[in-house]
Amino acid sequence: MQLLKERILREGKNLGNGILKVDGFINHQVDPLLMDACGAELARRFARVGATKILTAEISGIAPALMTGKHLRLPVVYARKHKPITMPDQVFLTLAPSHTKGRMVELIISPEYLQGGERVLIIDDFLASGATILGLVRLAEVAGAQVVGIGTLVEKTFEQGRASLEPLGVPIESLAPVASLDGDRITFLE
Secondary structure, three states: OHHHHHHHHHHOEEEEOOEEEOHHHHHOOOOHHHHHHHHHHHHHHOOOOOOOEEEEEOOOOHHHHHHHHHHHOOOEEEEEOOOOOOOOOOOEEEEEEEOOOOEEEEEEEOOOOOOOOOEEEEEEEEEOOOHHHHHHHHHHHHHOOEEEEEEEEEEEHHHOHHHHHHHHOOOEEEEEEEEEEEOOEEEEOO
């Protein structure tokens, strides 16, 4: 998606160690018009998968998931990283490594919001190693739901996360596939 790529080239920063800083418009301060355009494009790409719910991880996945949900007219549920007191005692929980936090994080979903028979579209901000998305897949599977697609804003193709997701046999789409982060350069896969 050219609009997103141009914004990344203009405002994104390579911090080294595979970290692409885009928090000025994607995941700390959010540009709602950009997220709406990204959501519309993801909705277009996944219009035919028959999803009944969108699943993401807090917090950075919420904006693109919400906008995709808006365009597909689907509810969005996000895996929380801390269990609030309002959540039932019995939950779906898995662990996933966080590259930016440098540690394992919990992903928790209440069974009242993810149930058997649902067709789940996973939307997130980044696809890097694939660990967070695989955690979301595990949550969907334990709930008895079927993952029908995976969409991300940015994919760091050099981290090979797509290879860990391909055995799922579902469509995988990224709006801005990054081929390399070398020095100050950000290069997209064409």
